[in-house]
Amino acid sequence: MVSAVGFRTNESFDLRPEGDRHGVRRPSGSRVSIRRAGLTLALTFLATLGMRQAVAAPFEYPDAVASYLRFSPDFDYDAAADDFLRCERPAVWRAASADEFKLTAARADAIKAMHVAAGRAEADGTFTLVSSANFGDYDPKGQRFSFRPFSVATFYSVVAPASCGSGFLPPKIDLFFENPEFVDGLPMEPDAAKAFLERRKSDRSVRVTLTVSVTGLRGDGQLDGKIVRAEVVDPLQQTAGALASFGQ
Numbered sequence: 001m002v003s004a005v006g007f008r009t010n011e012s013f014d015l016r017p018e019g020d021r022h023g024v025r026r027p028s029g030s031r032v033s034i035r036r037a038g039l040t041l042a043l044t045f046l047a048t049l050g051m052r053q054a055v056a057a058p059f060e061y062p063d064a065v066a067s068y069l070r071f072s073p074d075f076d077y078d079a080a081a082d083d084f085l086r087c088e089r090p091a092v093w094r095a096a097s098a099d100e101f102k103l104t105a106a107r108a109d110a111i112k113a114m115h116v117a118a119g120r121a122e123a124d125g126t127f128t129l130v131s132s133a134n135f136g137d138y139d140p141k142g143q144r145f146s147f148r149p150f151s152v153a154t155f156y157s158v159v160a161p162a163s164c165g166s167g168f169l170p171p172k173i174d175l176f177f178e179n180p181e182f183v184d185g186l187p188m189e190p191d192a193a194k195a196f197l198e199r200r201k202s203d204r205s206v207r208v209t210l211t212v213s214v215t216g217l218r219g220d221g222q223l224d225g226k227i228v229r230a231e232v233v234d235p236l237q238q239t240a241g242a243l244a245s246f247g248q
Contacts, residue, residue: 087164150180
């Protein structure tokens with residue numbers, strides 16, 4: 001399943017990822033949503049539990065679970081072993097579920113894998129989120145477009161694949177931002193802003209790439225994260241570089 005990318009309101013949008021619009025197939029990931037005052041942003045991310053990259057990887061349900069385990073010292077790993085197998089190793093679960101000896105070994109491996117994932121999340125709990133958002137009107141005095149895409153009510157909702165069931169692993173994990181004001185405004189000189197609007201016509205959508213560090217638990221099925229870097233790009237001129245960058 002490939003999720004859509006883009007803000008959804010009562011308006012009509014083409015919410016397919018750009019690759020799909022041009023007939024390019026992309027790998028599938030679990031569905032992720034961002035909600036803010038009735039807005040829904042659906043995204044597709046492509047990470048796998050226990051398989052971390054050297055750079056910040058996209059944020060998906062397995063990453064959310066690893067971070068959730070990291071900040072849950074009393075989590076019952078033994079009780080969650082079957083959920084983990086159904087979710088992350090369905091072939092192993094099908095082969096072992098009818099054989100108690102195979103199942104005992106598979107559960108032991110699952111418990112080890114969950115501990116490893118939690119350890120890796122502690123070592124590198126930084127992920128990349130890619131979305132699109134609309135900028136507002138231009139302020140000639142401040143020489144910037146109004147652009148505040150996130151708020152304290154913004155969260156990414158990562159939903160478990162159907163194979164996971166609804167047992168001891170959270171069926172849904174929400175990632176909130178501690179510092180949504182991190183992205184504020186789209187600076188641009190007047191001449192550049194005029195040319196930018198003429199080029200974009202009525203389309204005010206830009207692409208936002210966030211680097212987010214997971215910082216802790218907010219509540220049951222909820223994580224806190226801190227935005228440490230953001231980059232805004234014109235999707236029609238991606239090779240031209242960032243329109244604006246925030247953070248290091």
